[in-house]
Amino acid sequence: MIVFGADRKMQTMVKDDIPALITAALENPSAFDKLYDRYVQPIYRYVYSRVGSAHEAEDITSQTFMAAYESLARYRERGQFSAWLFRIARSKLNDHFRRSRREVGLEAAGQILEREDALGTLIRAEELSRIRSIIDHLDEEEQDLIRLRYVADLSFVEIADLLGRREDAVKKSVYRLLARLKSQME
Amino acid sequence: MSDTQPSPEFEEQVRKAVAVPNANPEFVNKLRYELVRGPVKMKSRLMLRPAWAMAFVLALAVMIVSVPGMAAAIGRLLGYVPEVGLVENTGNLRMLAEPVSVTRDGVTVTITSVFVYQDHVEVIYEMSGIAPENDSTQAADAQTNPKAFCGGMEVGDPPNTDGDPILLLPDGTRIVRMFGTEYPQNVFAMKPVYDTSIPADMMELKLLIKCLQWARRGSVPENWEVPFKLVSVPEGTVVGEPVVDVNVTSEPITTTPDSSAVESSSPQVAFTLERVAQSDAGPIFYIRLNAANPDPAIVTVFPRDVYVIDSQGQKIQLMNNTMYSEDPATVWEYISTARPADGALTLVVADAVMKYAPLNETIFSFDAGENPQHDQTWVLNQEFDIAGYKVNVESVRAATFADIEDNPEIWDPQGGPDYPEGSQGFDNGYQFSIKLGESVSNVEMDILSESCGGLTDVRPSEASPVVFYTQLCRDGYPKGNVNVILRKISILMKNVGQVVWSPDGAAIPAAGIPVPTTPEVTMTLEKIVPLDSATIFYLSMDMENKDPSLISIMPDSAYVIDSQGEKISLRGNYVLQPFEHRVGSLFQYTSQSKPANGPLTVVVENAVAYYAPLYSDPPQATPEEMSFTFDVGENPQYGQTWELDNEFVIAGYPLKVTSAQAVTFEEIRTPDFIDGSQGYDFGYQFAVEGDPSVKFNVLMDIMSESPMCGLSNGTRWVPSDSKLLFTQLCREKYPSGLVKVTIGELSVLLENTWQATWTP
Numbered sequence: 009m010i011v012f013g014a015d016r017k018m019q020t021m022v023k024d025d026i027p028a029l030i031t032a033a034l035e036n037p038s039a040f041d042k043l044y045d046r047y048v049q050p051i052y053r054y055v056y057s058r059v060g061s062a063h064e065a066e067d068i069t070s071q072t073f074m075a076a077y078e079s080l081a082r083y084r085e086r087g088q089f090s091a092w093l094f095r096i097a098r099s100k101l102n103d104h105f106r107r108s109r110r111e112v113g114l115e116a117a118g119q120i121l122e123r124e125d126a127l128g129t130l131i132r133a134e135e136l137s138r139i140r141s142i143i144d145h146l147d148e149e150e151q152d153l154i155r156l157r158y159v160a161d162l163s164f165v166e167i168a169d170l171l172g173r174r175e176d177a178v179k180k181s182v183y184r185l186l187a188r189l190k191s192q193m194e
Numbered sequence: 195m196s197d198t199q200p201s202p203e204f205e206e207q208v209r210k211a212v213a214v215p216n217a218n219p220e221f222v223n224k225l226r227y228e229l230v231r232g233p234v235k236m237k238s239r240l241m242l243r244p245a246w247a248m249a250f251v252l253a254l255a256v257m258i259v260s261v262p263g264m265a266a267a268i269g270r271l272l273g274y275v276p277e278v279g280l281v282e283n284t285g286n287l288r289m290l291a292e293p294v295s296v297t298r299d300g301v302t303v304t305i306t307s308v309f310v311y312q313d314h315v316e317v318i319y320e321m322s323g324i325a326p327e328n329d330s331t332q333a334a335d336a337q338t339n340p341k342a343f344c345g346g347m348e349v350g351d352p353p354n355t356d357g358d359p360i361l362l363l364p365d366g367t368r369i370v371r372m373f374g375t376e377y378p379q380n381v382f383a384m385k386p387v388y389d390t391s392i393p394a395d396m397m398e399l400k401l402l403i404k405c406l407q408w409a410r411r412g413s414v415p416e417n418w419e420v421p422f423k424l425v426s427v428p429e430g431t432v433v434g435e436p437v438v439d440v441n442v443t444s445e446p447i448t449t450t451p452d453s454s455a456v457e458s459s460s461p462q463v464a465f466t467l468e469r470v471a472q473s474d475a476g477p478i479f480y481i482r483l484n485a486a487n488p489d490p491a492i493v494t495v496f497p498r499d500v501y502v503i504d505s506q507g508q509k510i511q512l513m514n515n516t517m518y519s520e521d522p523a524t525v526w527e528y529i530s531t532a533r534p535a536d537g538a539l540t541l542v543v544a545d546a547v548m549k550y551a552p553l554n555e556t557i558f559s560f561d562a563g564e565n566p567q568h569d570q571t572w573v574l575n576q577e578f579d580i581a582g583y584k585v586n587v588e589s590v591r592a593a594t595f596a597d598i599e600d601n602p603e604i605w606d607p608q609g610g611p612d613y614p615e616g617s618q619g620f621d622n623g624y625q626f627s628i629k630l631g632e633s634v635s636n637v638e639m640d641i642l643s644e645s646c647g648g649l650t651d652v653r654p655s656e657a658s659p660v661v662f663y664t665q666l667c668r669d670g671y672p673k674g675n676v677n678v679i680l681r682k683i684s685i686l687m688k689n690v691g692q693v694v695w696s697p698d699g700a701a702i703p704a705a706g707i708p709v710p711t712t713p714e715v716t717m718t719l720e721k722i723v724p725l726d727s728a729t730i731f732y733l734s735m736d737m738e739n740k741d742p743s744l745i746s747i748m749p750d751s752a753y754v755i756d757s758q759g760e761k762i763s764l765r766g767n768y769v770l771q772p773f774e775h776r777v778g779s780l781f782q783y784t785s786q787s788k789p790a791n792g793p794l795t796v797v798v799e800n801a802v803a804y805y806a807p808l809y810s811d812p813p814q815a816t817p818e819e820m821s822f823t824f825d826v827g828e829n830p831q832y833g834q835t836w837e838l839d840n841e842f843v844i845a846g847y848p849l850k851v852t853s854a855q856a857v858t859f860e861e862i863r864t865p866d867f868i869d870g871s872q873g874y875d876f877g878y879q880f881a882v883e884g885d886p887s888v889k890f891n892v893l894m895d896i897m898s899e900s901p902m903c904g905l906s907n908g909t910r911w912v913p914s915d916s917k918l919l920f921t922q923l924c925r926e927k928y929p930s931g932l933v934k935v936t937i938g939e940l941s942v943l944l945e946n947t948w949q950a951t952w953t954p
Contacts, residue, residue, distance in 0.1 A: 037514070041226050045331040048225070052217035066221050067773060070228075071809055077229050078813050099895070102904055103938060104773075139211035158209045161334065172900065186200040186208065 026089050033080055040077055047090060048073065051097050054160040058101050068104055072097040090162060091169035135193075142192050150185055157182055216326055228811070273434035274471030274478055277318065278307055279527070281433045286312050286394065289433065291423040297323070298415040305401060305422050309433075314372070315361065315388040319420070321406050328410035344405035344414075357407030361388050362400040362419075397424045437471040463495055465543045467693045468525055476530030477502075477539065477697075479512065482523065483546055483690070491550045491581045492522065493682060497690070499545040500528050505537030507739050511812055531812040532742065536697070543690040547635070549682050550581050556680040557642070558587065562624075566592045566671040574626075580683055584631030587678075588660070592671055593625035598651040598664050600931070620649035623666035624676070630659045636684040637663060642677040645669045714738045715747060717798050717948035720780055729754070731764060731783045731796055733950070741845035743807040743814040746772035747944070750800035752783055757792025764796070772804035772939075793953040801944045805845040808938060815844075821897070821936040822851060826878075830856050830928040838880075844940040847890065850883045851935075852917065856928055862907040862921050874905035877923035878933070884918065889943040895936045896922050898929040 026046070032039035051072055056065035075096050143154055156167045164182070168175040273281045281287075290308035297303075300323045307318040330336040330343035340346035345357035361369040372389035384407070392399070403418040405411060427433055463485055471478040479502075483495045500512045512528035558576045569591060576587040595617035623646060628637060640647055646667035653662050714737065721732040731754065735747040752764040764783035775781065783796075807815035822840035833856060840851040857879045859871035877896065884890050896903040903924035 040229055044226055044229055048222055049216050049332050052222075053214050056214045056217075057212065062215070062218070066217065066225075069217065070225050070811075071773075073225060073229055074811065074813060075808070075817075079817060103893075103895075135207065136211045139208060143208075143212065154208065154212060158205070158212050159214060183199055186204060189208065190200065190204055 030080070030089060037077070040080065043089070044073055047093055050090075050160040050162070051093060054094065054155055055097055055101060057155050057159045059104065064104065068097065068100045071100045071103075075100070088166045088169040090166045094156070094160070094162070094166075094170050138193060139189065142189055146185070150181075153178070153182055153185060216332060272437035272469065272471075273432040274437050274473060275307070275434035276473055278309065278316070278434075280437065280471070281309060283427055283429070283431060283433055284312070285429050287427040287433070288392075288397070288424040289427055291425040294420055294422045296418060296420045298418075301406070301409075301415055303401075303403065303406070303418055303420055305420055308422060308424065310392050310424060313389070313391055315369075315390060315392060316385070317359070317361075317388070317401065318385050319359070319401065320384060321409075324406065324409050324414055328413045330408040330410070333410065342410055344409050344411055344416075345407050356404045359386055360402040361390075362402050363392065364396050364398060368402070397426075398422075399424070435472045437469050463546055463548065463687045464691050465497070465546075465693075467541060467695060470695060472697070473529075474533075476510070476533045477695070478515075478530070479528045479541055479695075480525050481528065481541075481543065482525050483543070484522075485548070489550070489581050491553050493549040493551050494522055495546055495548040495687070496524070497526055497528075497543050497546050498686075500541070500543050502530070502534055503540045503542065504534035505539070506535040508532075508535060509742060510534050511742065511814065513812065538694050538696040540692055540694050542692040544688065546687045546690045548685045548687055550583065550685065551682050552578070552580050552680060556580070557677055558680070559675050559677045560590055562592070562671060562673055562676050564673055566673060568592050568594055568622075578680055580680075583634050583683060583685060585634060585637060585680065585683060586629040586631075587680075588627045588629055590627070591625045593623055593664055593666070595621050595649070595666060597625060598649075598653075598666070617649065617666065619668045620666035621668070622671045623649075623664060624671070624678075625662050625664040626678070627655070628661050628663055630661060633685050633687070634659075634683050635686040637661075637680065638682040639663060639665070639678055639680050641665050641667065641672060642679055643667060643672045646672065715801060715803070715944055715946065715948070717749075717801075717950060719796050719950035719952055722794070722952055725788075727788055728785045729789055729794070731785070732780045733783065733796060733798070734778055734780050735798075735801055735948075736778050737803065740777065741805060741814075742812075743805045743810045743845050744777055744803060745806045745810060745939075746775045746779075746804045747777055748772060748775060748802050748804070749781060749798045750802060750943075752796065752798045754785055754789055755795045755797065756789035757794070758790040760790065762786055762789055772806075772941075773809070793951055795949055795951045797947060797949040799947050801946070801948075803942045803944055804939060805847075805942070806939045807844055808936070817936055820938070821934055823932050823934045824854055825932050826854075826856070826928065826930055828930050830930060832856050832858060842937060844937070847888060847940060847942060848885055849890075849892065849937070849940065851880055852883055853881045854878045854933075854935075855881075857921060857923075859905075859923055862923070871905065871923065873925045874903070874923035876901075876926070876928045877903060877905075877921060878928070878935075879919055879921040880935070881917040881919055889945070890918065891941045891943075892918065892920055892937055893939040893941075894920050894922060895938055896924065896929060897934040897936055898924060901925045901927050901929060903929065 026043070029039065029042045029046075033043055048069065052065055052069045055068045055072070056062065059065055059068065072093065076093055079096075143151060146154070153167070156162045156170065157164075162170070164175050164179045167173075167182075168178045171178065273283070275281050288308075288310040290305065293304060293306055295302050295304040302322050303319060304322070305317065305319045307316070309316045326332040327334075330340070330346065333343070336343060336346075345354050347354045355370075358371050360371075363369070369388045369390050371386040399422060401418075401420040401422065403420070405416045406414055406418070463483055465481045465483045467479060467481055469480045471480075479500075481497065481500070483497060485492060485495060497514070500514070502510050502512060504510060510530055510532045513531055515527040515529050516524065556578055558574065560572045560574055562570075562572070571589055571591045573589050574587050575589075578585045578587075599617075624641065626639065630637070636652065646665055649664075649666040651662075651664040651666075654660075655662055716736050716738070718734050718736070719731065720734055723730040723732075731752075733749070733752075735749065737744060737747060749766070752766070754762050754764055756762065763786045765786060766781060766783055807813065808817060808820055820842065822838065824836050824838055826834070826836065835853055835855045837853055838851050842849045842851075855878065857877060859875045861879060863871075880894060882892055891908055893906065893908070901924040903922050905923040906921065908920040909918050
């Protein structure tokens with residue numbers, strides 16, 4: 009087992025650091041902050057894309073990490089830590105939606121950014137708008153794939169682990185989805 | 195449709211189309227500190243903005259008070275500095291004269307704390323102003339291109355120390371950060387410790403930083419020099435908050451801890467409250483556990499559940515802030531998770547764990563033969579006595595990975611695979627059925643074979659206190675004579691002890707825990723906004739002696755009575771979402787019509803208190819404490835019922851889940867389900883009993899990923915003579931096998947009327 013101590017220098021994190029960081033966090037709760045730093049933005053973005061509100065996203069992100077922190081001892085060093093963390097986030101989102109019964113589509117989430125990113129990008133707004141509109145008409149599972157891949161920036165391995173599917177099956181699903189999007193764009 | 199990989203350009207378009215903003219850095223910092231430090235108030239001083247950090251250090255300077263009399267009384271000259279910990283002034287101590295910041299191109303490096311001891315130097319610094327795309331904790335390419343960032347490396351690379359700051363002494367000596375394990379904070383790049391002595395006349399040093407840790411190389415200013423000055427701390431002074439030596443040993447909470455049932459001379463555990471420091475957020479306790487009759491078989495003893503009860507009867511959980519150690523002399527630092535009320539505090543160590551290792555090798559063996567088969571079982575009945583604690587290995591069964599791949603003890607909110615990566619080649623092994631003696635909570639064993647040990651699984655059996663301990667091996671089942679070693683056992687010591695401590699310094703062992711008084715709920719009319727057509731009211735609700743798991747108190751209905759005696763309904767302008775309306779927050783109400791001029795009396799009829807031990811801040815329970823399981827078999831059928839007997843206590847309210855029944859959407863269908871079942875057609879309905887004098891409701895979750903469960907329905911405020919029924923439905927089919935259910939929330943109807951009158 010790798011022990012993340014002073015002999016092991018703090019480096020910019022690559023994935024293989026994760027087990028060491030988990031070990032460190034189990035030994036010293038203060039070390040949880042490196043895991044947190046690695047995942048807080050992907051979790052937040054994913055949650056934001058589901059709820060469409062910074063306030064709610066902060067609340068659910070907080071709940072997610074609080075639960076993860078509390079339950080870290082139960083995490084086994086197997087599989088993807090990110091998948092475990094995202095499972096917690098999705099559970100918190102379920103709690104949230106059970107109470108509020110309101111979920112935003114990706115179209116809404118995208119528009120929020122558009123307002124905030126007033127300078128625009130090289131890609132024309134109409135094109136983005138069309139993509140959003142098509143995505144918004146995908147079913148929930150397909151939208152979730154898009155969120156996990158392009159909002160949370162999870163790898164195919166991580167998504168597969170999270171969804172309990174094979175990596176190649178996930179990759180195929182995403183690529184088929186994109187092919188469908190592209191054909192609808194044309 | 196094509197499976198062809200999309201072009202990067204199109205992927206980028208999709209990414210932009212669905213892009214959302216990153217989290218606000220202030221929120222990120224705040225949550226980080228709540229996670230790793232608990233809600234200690236200093237976090238806002240140190241982390242959020244350099245200006246705040248500066249205020250903190252200035253405050254620190256003010257806190258250096260010359261108190262020789264007090265120091266003499268205390269004897270050790272210890273102080274407590276938030277973020278730093280205990281600072282001991284044994285003479286020749288120097289510290290940062292004032293905070294120092296250097297800003298270049300919008301990026302600021304601030305040194306917030308320096309302590310120069312006789313043998314080492316501790317520094318704390320922080321950075322701000324780095325754009326997200328240049329910060330590897332946020333940048334999109336951090337994973338794919340780690341070397342683009344300061345300190346980044348690929349797997350297999352030698353350590354990259356570019357981000358480590360170097361201390362430059364006036365004589366040109368350069369000192370690098372130490373790499374021992376003596377100072378746990380040293381694992382943080384922002385808290386380097388230097389293992390050196392600094393000559394007494396050197397009071398002006400520099401911190402040299404080649405590149406800022408985690409910042410993009412070439413895009414953020416590099417080669418920093420941050421000069422700082424030291425000041426001497428005179429002898430006889432205490433730095434930070436004074437720390438009071440206490441040194442009082444606890445009394446048992448009950449006269450017979452659980453372990454006393456053991457026949458041997460097993461030691462009773464007590465703890466000593468060694469010292470207490472006061473911070474803005476509450477006291478910090480330093481405790482040491484000790485066994486009354488030390489046994490050489492004891493490996494270690496460590497606290498597991500520690501809390502205080504304040505003078506108002508409020509229970510406040512304490513959080514361990516000490517790295518795990520098996521050194522029995524470890525002094526554990528516990529910090530408050532909330533500020534207790536003024537007055538005496540009862541410090542309680544509720545649970546502790548004591549680990550024993552047998553003094554002599556404890557090896558047993560069994561003959562698995564030359565061709566062991568799955569499920570083949572050998573009766574062993576090997577009883578071991580370790581320091582008086584009994585463990586009986588009753589039998590062993592040849593097991594495979596399939597036998598353990600789903601473990602109900604591994605918490606997973608969605609019930610996903612517990613070993614998602616599969617067996618990794620550890621496919622065959624042995625599952626031991628072990629009867630744990632009184633107070634034994636766990637065992638550690640190993641099959642003595644080089645091919646074993648990669649995958650170990652412990653789970654309860656239905657016949658508690660028997661547990662199944664499985665260890666799997668590579669290359670098939672070990673054959674012939676299989677040797678197994680029992681390495682350690684864990685003993686759960688309950689009700690360890692308590693001490694009453696008073697801020698005036700008095701501490702006495704205590705024998706009884708104060709009983710919380712009955713909560714009293716209050717309503718406060720906070721603001722009124724008269725409009726042309728209506729009036730807006732803002733009110734809040736609070737509870738005295740509230741349980742820490744209380745999330746919210748939400749009014750049930752409200753109205754206003756105007757000066758003409760007319761009763762006008764108030765409409766709540768908020769979402770019925772307890773987590774959005776924490777205790778004390780404002781509820782906005784708008785009157786249905788314009789009240790007459792003159793005094794207004796706002797009336798709230800009934801309210802609901804929401805308790806969520808898992809989601810309170812800090813959590814008041816672990817998921818396993820709020821969960822139960824029941825086995826529905828592989829093919830549960832509609833109408834099938836399982837008798838249950840699972841008891842819980844939330845905020846003092848007892849709950850008992852008495853049964854579960856397989857139901858369908860038809861059982862709960864009402865016009866409220868405007869979208870129908872949405873595919874959630876199969877699930878379980880739970881009967882829950884509570885205190886008959888309390889009208890309550892619960893929210894429960896079936897922890898299942900496949901099928902996914904989500905649609906819920908519960909009877910609301912059941913009459914006192916009937917059970918509450920809570921239903922959760924799942925997609926496509928009934929969850930099968932061992933079903934895990936977690937109680938997420940308890941809501942209690944507070945039947946009362948509150949009113950407040952406002953006079954213009």
